[in-house]
Amino acid sequence: MRNRSRERNPGRSRGQLSLPVVEAGVGVLFVVAVATAFAFGTPTGGVSQEAQLDAYAQDAATVLANEPPQHGGSTRLAEVASSEAAFDREAGALENRVSRILPDNLMFRVATPNGAVGFVRPSNVPTGVARVPTGSGEVTVWVWYA
Template sequence: MPRAQLPLSLVEVALGATLILGVALGFALATPAPDTRGPQLTAYAEDTATILQTDPARHNGTTRLGEVLASQRTFDRERANLERRVERILPANVRFAVRTPYGSVGTAVPRRTATGTATVRTGSGPVRIEVWYT
């Protein structure tokens, strides 16, 4: 009885295709996605700091941050406005805490949560902005 044999070139093509497919799947399935949460959160915090440094003040001719940090009295008066402004700057799924020498606005930072931070140096002291995803 004659036996059928596959041509050798057909076997080589099948093995080559299997090898290429295996390598491609190895790269696709074994490579973890990069963590972009930290850098994105830091960008949100830095953008918020920049906007607060350049926003015009509501009552005097300085910036919003300059007005808020003029004294304890102005901080107390502008606290709610500062909080609303930061809420409008950030996306809805991002929470924040802004710490100034006169007090804080926002919510407390949860423990074991990835955050992004930015610090602004002012004449009244540092202002620290922390943001995180909800």
């Protein structure tokens, strides 16, 4: 009769790592990965500060260029660019609208042929800009980080 408990490969024993040793190895790798991420930082994602600011400015200009006017004209921007009286009448509403469109950490200036609203534009910080042509002239939106 044959012995069924015989090994397939006599003289060779199979070894296995214990589960706690494997878990400890994975834990060490995780700690090293986290420490490396803190030491070297994470990539910026390839978007420069100016490009992000340009995107914010373009978004605000697009929203304003597509909004209906409060009193007359084809759009809100066309209305405020049409005359000094229209600009004076709508300047406060325009400033409030732009401040609601943009994130709280941004400052802005919107310049029309008849005046400007917002903050004084600094010369020593990166800014984003967008320009929208209207029938009465160009409207420019600048944004920068506060």
